[in-house]
Amino acid sequence: MFDEWIAGFVIFALTLSLTPGPNNTLFTTSGVNFGIARTVPHILGVAFGFPTMLAAVALGLWSLLNTVPGLLEVLRYVSIAILIYLAWKIAGGAAGKI
Incomplete structure (x- = not known):
């Protein structure tokens, strides 16, 4: 049961992070305006922040x-x-x- 839950969680998080949306638009705009190096912290913030938020809610926050x-x-x-x-x-x- 727990393995199925983790697999569903990972698939959901990956799907949401890879589909076009506001964050990808912001990444593109930021990359064009400020360059890749200055956009990396934004990308990492979303890449780690969103799954962390999902995990916190899933774990009972x-x-x-x-x-x-x-x-x-x-x-x-x-x-x-x-x-x-x-x-x-x-x-x-x-x-x-x-």
Whole structure:
């Protein structure tokens, strides 16, 4: 049972990471504008971050967020703050300096 679960997880993660989507578009744009060397950290962030996020959810992070009162609310506000910060940096023309 566990081997089937791992195989399904790996196939799902590979399929999503190899299909065209917003990340591949960003990689292409970043590679054209900044070169391959400066785009590699972005590629590695997505390549390791997405499977890590899937594994965290699969291993019960959602149950933890539902069990601990207030934790989901804190995560929401932290996420909003990060998005506002990134939007501010992009609007200020300093997106390349983040």
